[in-house]
Amino acid sequence: MKTRLYTLVFLLIALVLLAACGGSQPEPAAPAAQEKPAAEAPTTAPEPTEAPAQSAEPSKADPIKLSLWYHGAGNETERAILLQIIEDFNSSQDQWVVEMQDFPQASYNESIVAAALAGNLPDIIDMDGPVMPNWAWSGYLAPLELSEGALDGFLPGAIGKWDGKVYSVGLWDAAVAIYARRSVLEKYNIRIPTLDKPWTKDEFDAALETLQNSGEFEYALDLGMAWTGEWYPYAFSPFLQSFGGDMIDRSTFLTAEGALNGPEAIEFGKWWQSLFERGLVPGTSQDGADRETGFLEGKYALQWNGNWAALPPLEKYGDDMLFLPAPDFGHGPKIGAASWQFGVSATSQHKDGANAFIEFAIQDKYLAAFSDGIGLIPSTRSAAAMTKNYAPGGPLEVFFDLSKEQALIRPPTPGYPTMALIFEKALADIANGADVEATLDAAVDEIDADIEANGGYGFQD
Amino acid sequence: MTVKRVKGRWHNVFLVIRYLLMTLLGVVFFFPILFMVVSSFKPDLQILQDTSSLRAFLPVGELSFQNYVEAFERAPTERFILNSLLVTSITVILGLVVNSMAAFALSILRWRGQGVVLSIIIATFIVPFETIAIPLLLLVSRLPWIGADGIVFGWLNSYHVQIIPFIANAFSIFLFVQFFKSLPFELVEAARIDGAGWFQIYRRIIIPVSGPVFATVAILTFLPMWNQYLWPIMVVQQEEYRPVMVGLQYFFQLNVAWGEIMAYLSTITVPVLVLFLALQRAFIESIASSGIKG
Numbered sequence A: 001m002k003t004r005l006y007t008l009v010f011l012l013i014a015l016v017l018l019a020a021c022g023g024s025q026p027e028p029a030a031p032a033a034q035e036k037p038a039a040e041a042p043t044t045a046p047e048p049t050e051a052p053a054q055s056a057e058p059s060k061a062d063p064i065k066l067s068l069w070y071h072g073a074g075n076e077t078e079r080a081i082l083l084q085i086i087e088d089f090n091s092s093q094d095q096w097v098v099e100m101q102d103f104p105q106a107s108y109n110e111s112i113v114a115a116a117l118a119g120n121l122p123d124i125i126d127m128d129g130p131v132m133p134n135w136a137w138s139g140y141l142a143p144l145e146l147s148e149g150a151l152d153g154f155l156p157g158a159i160g161k162w163d164g165k166v167y168s169v170g171l172w173d174a175a176v177a178i179y180a181r182r183s184v185l186e187k188y189n190i191r192i193p194t195l196d197k198p199w200t201k202d203e204f205d206a207a208l209e210t211l212q213n214s215g216e217f218e219y220a221l222d223l224g225m226a227w228t229g230e231w232y233p234y235a236f237s238p239f240l241q242s243f244g245g246d247m248i249d250r251s252t253f254l255t256a257e258g259a260l261n262g263p264e265a266i267e268f269g270k271w272w273q274s275l276f277e278r279g280l281v282p283g284t285s286q287d288g289a290d291r292e293t294g295f296l297e298g299k300y301a302l303q304w305n306g307n308w309a310a311l312p313p314l315e316k317y318g319d320d321m322l323f324l325p326a327p328d329f330g331h332g333p334k335i336g337a338a339s340w341q342f343g344v345s346a347t348s349q350h351k352d353g354a355n356a357f358i359e360f361a362i363q364d365k366y367l368a369a370f371s372d373g374i375g376l377i378p379s380t381r382s383a384a385a386m387t388k389n390y391a392p393g394g395p396l397e398v399f400f401d402l403s404k405e406q407a408l409i410r411p412p413t414p415g416y417p418t419m420a421l422i423f424e425k426a427l428a429d430i431a432n433g434a435d436v437e438a439t440l441d442a443a444v445d446e447i448d449a450d451i452e453a454n455g456g457y458g459f460q461d
Numbered sequence B: 001m002t003v004k005r006v007k008g009r010w011h012n013v014f015l016v017i018r019y020l021l022m023t024l025l026g027v028v029f030f031f032p033i034l035f036m037v038v039s040s041f042k043p044d045l046q047i048l049q050d051t052s053s054l055r056a057f058l059p060v061g062e063l064s065f066q067n068y069v070e071a072f073e074r075a076p077t078e079r080f081i082l083n084s085l086l087v088t089s090i091t092v093i094l095g096l097v098v099n100s101m102a103a104f105a106l107s108i109l110r111w112r113g114q115g116v117v118l119s120i121i122i123a124t125f126i127v128p129f130e131t132i133a134i135p136l137l138l139l140v141s142r143l144p145w146i147g148a149d150g151i152v153f154g155w156l157n158s159y160h161v162q163i164i165p166f167i168a169n170a171f172s173i174f175l176f177v178q179f180f181k182s183l184p185f186e187l188v189e190a191a192r193i194d195g196a197g198w199f200q201i202y203r204r205i206i207i208p209v210s211g212p213v214f215a216t217v218a219i220l221t222f223l224p225m226w227n228q229y230l231w232p233i234m235v236v237q238q239e240e241y242r243p244v245m246v247g248l249q250y251f252f253q254l255n256v257a258w259g260e261i262m263a264y265l266s267t268i269t270v271p272v273l274v275l276f277l278a279l280q281r282a283f284i285e286s287i288a289s290s291g292i293k294g
Helices: A002-024 A038-043 A048-054 A076-092 A105-117 A129-137 A182-187 A201-213 A231-243 A263-277 A288-293 A311-320 A351-361 A364-374 A397-406 A416-431 A436-453 B002-039 B044-050 B066-074 B077-107 B114-126 B129-140 B160-166 B170-182 B185-193 B198-209 B211-226 B230-235 B244-251 B258-289
Strands: A064-070 A096-102 A124-128 A159-162 A165-169 A176-181 A219-222 A300-306 A321-324 A335-337 A340-345 A407-409 B144-147 B150-153
Touching (some): A076 A096, A076 A364, A096 A351, A105 B129, A129 A159, A129 A165, A129 A340, A176 A311, A231 A263, A231 A335, A263 A416, A263 A436, A288 B044, A311 A321, A416 A436, B066 B077, B066 B244, B066 B258, B077 B160, B077 B198, B077 B211, B077 B244, B160 B230, B185 B198, B230 B244, B244 B258
Parallel strands (some): A064 A124, A335 A407
Antiparallel strands (some): A124 A340, A165 A340, A176 A321, B144 B150
């Protein structure tokens, strides 16, 4: 018994020591992760390599380390392209060395917020476009200081603006379209819409009814109700905006009153509910598997989906595959915009270096590399021309035009993350049969209460 | 005689119903695990297609270990498992020592204010971790630590930041207190008369007869520690310290890699299941063998 106890005590001491060593000595195998972000400097022992950062002109032997956090852990292609950009940047000059730490996307925002609270932000942050105003308002971000003309020709959705300043820029954008098959539309004498002449509300409704009544499909349209979360505001708020409503009154950003519960919004809500009541679309209980394979298997005649999912149907249906513009419900066809973008943290002590890296990263060749690698829309027309999918005549070329012509960014306000959750719940409730007016009124109250609780999110006079 | 026969028949009927219900419950709990393991050998498209039929639970179609190969390529899975094993096992061991000692002081020793302290500890049950997560983050990001480089401030990006806040646990203390209070106090008095010190009593009298509660607390500490998610994403930014549950997020890309997710989950779940089956046996044995001898 005595021997056993001593063994236990010894083991405990050994384990505690192991933990202690593990905490203070990161493994040499991961040099990028060893560097403490600049923001941590006041509370930690200064890193020897950071000492020259204080001097205006660092020597060639001592480049300043810039930390970069990225959301793409687990995506090997994306990671490889970003590492290549970093390597190119590091070897293109001797003043800065960028080191990347990647995070899984699903927990990325929480990690950033926690790091900000702990005073531990990196120099360069990447962020989802609609979240940017919240982070800028919260003091996590500094405005970008890029050369004049650096963002010329960029898609509007790839530039993150808030309060009149540019805080972030994206190397790509994403767009949503109606997936369809030419043969199906022709079979049922449905007009193929174009960017110049999209479907009207009546045409769209008639097309859905025709396809549903054909008996050939389980549902006429798959909206992607199985994809909860940001998909709802990203994919469905453009319908509301095309009806003439919005998630918030964009003239003041201080209330949703009138925008989310006005006559146009109620008309949208009733139309939205009718899609489910008429059995034209799968409901909120849609199986995720059906969302993935339903259009490919012919269960759904049409599908509302993003460009990132375009290649499998294109491979299956070839020339028969169509990517159609959003319908015009009265106030012009709209789709969502703004994907992941790079910005500079407000606590970075090397903002010039961070800006230099971002300006380096937005070269056309890198935008094209990302597009070819992960299938997203390059941010400039010139970069699109260098890609295999978005070049003139390319299979996904239409998405660039959709992004350019129809994109409307989600409300650029710090209140967006809360608003998005409220909007998602309201749409799900209406889909499930809730009273439209009462639900939208309740959503407005919640959004307004949040804005008020946060002092107007900086929009108050 | 007839009454006995009728009673016996009803007894058999109830027995059959009971077993049927237990079988049904067993199926409910077992099938998700079966689905996970079976799917880990199938390609993504087949997993999605099979979900609408019983094929989802059968090892049919195109089976291979490809998902496992890719799961280990996409994420440093072995590193995450090692991290979780390290963090979990140290927390469990230190938790058993610290919480049982605290419970010993609260149940066996006699001192003023004992009841109040125990009440305060029990009252902390009602405070969910999410409530204290941010204050705790602010605290650990400023605390000093002695490491190989001397004193550094801030515990972020380390193993100890994932361990130390979870060693002392109110529920564990409560379980130990309840168990220790059920022991005959004569054992302690006899030891005191024989000249034993308090630590000797804890070590030689209390621990040997407390196998069941130690096993129970070990299980109850292990599970939440293995499943830690919120705290690590707040305090660990460096990949080399990430635990398994954060690692799971590596597989949720724009196009979700379902097969790899199932392979990853099987990899991190099956060892835990095996471990718990082993611990369960020890748990039962400890109950059977730790009878109090008068």
